[in-house]
Amino acid sequence: MVAYLKKTEGSEGFHQIVDFINASHIRYALTENPTIYVSLINQFWQTATARTLDNGEIQITATIDGKVKIVTKASVRRHLQLAYYDGISSLPTTEIFEQLSLMGYVTTSDKLTFQKGHFSPQ
Structure with a gap:
């Protein structure tokens, strides 16, 4: 599901919220609408394994279309464009x-x- 952050007629009560979100660091994560195929999601969950690294971080490893993919908190923050220095955790x-x-x-x-x-x- 993706958010459409527009100020339309009849939604005046939400304009302040739309302004807040548009100025927020989470805007990209709410509004980006990539195409994600069900077959890739299925491959991910069929092959996903999680492990805790020595530094306490959790890492998920999965194979999609024969390629190993590694997911960490840092990679999620980077791809959702949440990875700036003093961001809200x-x-x-x-x-x-x-x-x-x-x-x-x-x-x-x-x-x-x-x-x-x-x-x-x-």
Whole structure:
């Protein structure tokens, strides 16, 4: 699934969120839409093995079309263009709700399920 970050008529309540995401380091990961064939996914999962390296990092090795592919946290960050020096590695729920409240989101729930009706009209 891919996100389309456009400000269309009738979605004015989401314009601040669209602006936020467009300026965010996760924009590429949400909007890039590569063609991925089911046969390649099947090959990956049929041959994938995981191991923990001496430095504690987990590495997944799989063979796709006869070529060995290695997946690490660093490679995922690089390919999704999340690999910059001071990037966010995790965002606490409290921080998410604090930022949402600045955009007019009001709720008493602490669940990460968002309802359009909880945003202020402005």
